[in-house]
Amino acid sequence: MNPSAPIGVFDSGVGGLSVLRAIRTELPHEHLCYIADSGHVPYGTKTPEYLQQRALELTRFLLVQGAKALVIACNTATVAAVANLRATFSVPIIAVEPAVKPAVALTKTGIVGVLATAATSASAQFESLRKRFGASVTILTQACPQLVTQVEAGDLTSPMTRILIEQYTAPLLTAGADTLVLGCTHYPFLGPLIDDVVGPSVTIIDTGVAVTRQLSRVLAAQNLLNVDLIPGSEHFWTSGKMQTTQGVISTLWGHAVTVQRLPQTVA
Numbered sequence: 331m332n333p334s335a336p337i338g339v340f341d342s343g344v345g346g347l348s349v350l351r352a353i354r355t356e357l358p359h360e361h362l363c364y365i366a367d368s369g370h371v372p373y374g375t376k377t378p379e380y381l382q383q384r385a386l387e388l389t390r391f392l393l394v395q396g397a398k399a400l401v402i403a404c405n406t407a408t409v410a411a412v413a414n415l416r417a418t419f420s421v422p423i424i425a426v427e428p429a430v431k432p433a434v435a436l437t438k439t440g441i442v443g444v445l446a447t448a449a450t451s452a453s454a455q456f457e458s459l460r461k462r463f464g465a466s467v468t469i470l471t472q473a474c475p476q477l478v479t480q481v482e483a484g485d486l487t488s489p490m491t492r493i494l495i496e497q498y499t500a501p502l503l504t505a506g507a508d509t510l511v512l513g514c515t516h517y518p519f520l521g522p523l524i525d526d527v528v529g530p531s532v533t534i535i536d537t538g539v540a541v542t543r544q545l546s547r548v549l550a551a552q553n554l555l556n557v558d559l560i561p562g563s564e565h566f567w568t569s570g571k572m573q574t575t576q577g578v579i580s581t582l583w584g585h586a587v588t589v590q591r592l593p594q595t596v597a
C-alpha cells in the first residue's frame with residue numbers, strides 16, 4: 331500500500347468531523363476522505379444488521395478511493411460493525427469507543443455519566459467496557475438523540491440546543507456525576523455549550539485525540555505514514571441533502587469546502 335494514499339473516515343453524518351479535525355491537527359500531511367452519511371442519520375436507532383450493511387458499503391466506496399486505512403468516526407457504527415469490517419477487509423481499521431477508562435480514573439465522586447446513543451449504551455461492547463473499567467464506580471448512561479439533530483442542522487449555540495443539553499445532563503448531575511464522557515462523535519461540537527451548562531466542576535472527556543494517536547501508531551507500525559511534506563487534502567462526500575450538508579460541513583470544518591454526492595449505488 332502506498333503511504334501517500336488517503337485515510338478513509340465515515341460517520342452517520344457530520345459528527346465524525348470532530349474526529350477528522352483531530353486527525354488533521356495531528357497528521358497534517360495525510361490526505362483525508364470523509365463520508366457524512368447524513369441520508370441515513372441517525373444511526374442510534376438503527377439495527378446492527380442495517381449498520382453493518384451501511385458500513386460495508388461505505389468502506390467499499392472509501393477503498394475504491396484508494397484508502398490505506400479506515401477510521402470509523404462513529405461509536406454506534408463501531409459497536410455494530412467493526413468486527414465484521416475487520417473480518418472482511420485487510421486495511422487497518424481504527425474505531426472510536428466511549429472513553430470510560432480515563433473517566434473512571436478522573437472521577438472523584440465515583441459517578442461517571444456517558445452521553446452516547448441508545449444503540450451504543452445497549453451494546454455488548456459497552457457492557458464489556460463497563461465490566462473492565464467500571465467495577466469501582468457507578469456509570470450512568472444518557473442518550474441524547476436530539477443533540478445529533480441539532481449538530482446535523484449546524485445549530486451549536488441556540489437557546490433550544492442549550493435547553494436540550496440542560497435536560498439531558500440534569501439527571502446525571504443530580505445523581506452526582508463529576509465526569510461526562512462524550513460517547514458520540516457529534517457531541518464534541520457542543521463541547522463549549524455543554525461546558526457552560528454543567529459548569530467548571532464537571533470534567534468533559536472526548537475521544538478524538540486518543541483515536542488519532544492510535545491511528546498514528548498503527549500507520550507508523552505499518553510504514554504507512556505519509557512522508558510527503560505538502561499539506562494533506564480533504565475530500566468530502568455525503569448521502570444527505572447536498573446544500574444543507576455542504577453548508578454545515580463548511581461551518582464545522584471552519585472554511586468553505588466542496589462536498590460531493592455519494593454515487594446512487596452507495597447513497
Ligand SMILES: N[C@@H](CCC(=O)O)C(=O)O
Pocket residue numbers: 341342343345346371372373374375403404405406407447450478513514515516
Ligand atoms: N456519531 C454518532 C452517531 C449518531 C447517530 O447517528 O445516532 C456516534 O458516534 O455514535
